[in-house]
Amino acid sequence: MTQDNHIPPTILEEAMDWFLNLKARENCPQTEHDFKNWLSRSPVHEQAFERALKTWAQLGEVPPVHAHLWRPVAAAPMPARRSRKMWVAGAALALAAYAVAFLAGPSLLLHLEADHITRTAESRTLTLEDGTIVEMGGDSAITTQITASIRRVILLSGEAFFDVAHDASRPFTVDAGGVSVAVLGTAFDVQLADGETTVELARGTVAISYDGSKHRQNFELSPGEMASIDHSTGAVMRSSIAPEDIAAWRTGKMFVNDVTVASAAERLQRYHPAWISVPDAALASRRVTGLYDLKNPDAALEAIVKPFGGRVHEVTSYGRVLTRF
Structure with missing residues (x-):
């Protein structure tokens, strides 16, 4: 039997590509068909895919950057040689199901909940009903509520820059991860990360509040200031920021x-x-x-x-x- 260290690098790379392909194209009959054809070429291809599974399971033992999108895959004991092909095929199907539950699932929920959404590296500019201009960064999602008495945006993921139309009778509020930013007319950027919300103020004044389960914060920012609020501790880190660095993603x-x-x-x-x-x-x-x-x-x-x-x-x-x- 060919050992792992004798697997040609090109086949191992193909195996890693198949692993990620199965995640990205769940329930795609053509992808599954092509994968099975690739897998059946030789025992080396089977071993390469097993190696890919083990590699990514090991990487998953430490919480990854996107812990809310990716959970560790439990390593299973290898079966006898006679059932290897069945196990690998089953593992591939399990990975596809895993992708639906932990990768496609949150993305699908965002699509259902969001009024506006962007893809990776995509930016988009919106003009809301009140005249407020919103610039969305890559992989971001928002919901909006503009009525005769309310102006509210919820940042569900990612980042957005707001140039708010002044309206003294209707304060404009942005909610992001439990952090609320309230203004009348101003320009600011809001970033929502795993466990943290960051606000960068370009113009005007914003009132920021955080009402966590154990921690509460209320403070204001002036132009040229930024603040990051830790969701778990309520800690606020404030600092100055150069005008050109505010919402730098726009450039x-x-x-x-x-x-x-x-x-x-x-x-x-x-x-x-x-x-x-x-x-x-x-x-x-x-x-x-x-x-x-x-x-x-x-x-x-x-x-x-x-x-x-x-x-x-x-x-x-x-x-x-x-x-x-």
Whole structure:
């Protein structure tokens, strides 16, 4: 029997591509048919796919950047040789079901709940009924409620910049992860990440409140200020921000201020077509500040981890793994 270390790199890369293809194209008969044909070519192809399963299961043992979208896959003991093909085929179908439950599921819910949604690396500009202009960043979703008495937007995911039309009789409110931003007429950016909401103020004044289960905050921001609110602790980190860095994504840049590598990678994920994983907890927890190029997300990843001796491994065209070696 061919050993793992004798699997040709090209076949192993094909196996990783199939793993991610099955995730991305769940319940696609043609994809499943093509996969079975590829799998049946030789025992080496079967072993390569088993290796792909083990590799990604191991990466999943540490919470990834998108913990709310991706849960660890439990490693199962390998069956006897005579049932290997059946097990691999079954594992492929299980992975497809897994993708529906943990990958397609949240995306589907967003599509059902959101009034407006963008794809990875896509931006969109909207004009609401009251004249407010909303610029949405990549992989973002919002719902809107504009009536004679209410102006409210819920940021469900991602990031949006708001240039709010002044209306003294109807305050404009943006809700993002339990953080509420209330204004009459102003311009500001709101980012919603896993466990954190960030507000950057370009013009006017905003009143920010956070009503968590154990923590509450109420404060105001002035132009040129930014604040990040931690959902778990209620802690607020305030700092100054240059005008050109506010909503820098609108000009193809990503500005982060004293955030973890994991958080920076999560934000960059909205502009990178590949999945990004940071299985190294020590690297994930390091903190970075900088301006990164969204038009070259791989170079941005390199710049994020380089100060810590980190590297970006291109597992396939669909995956990037950040490590310290």
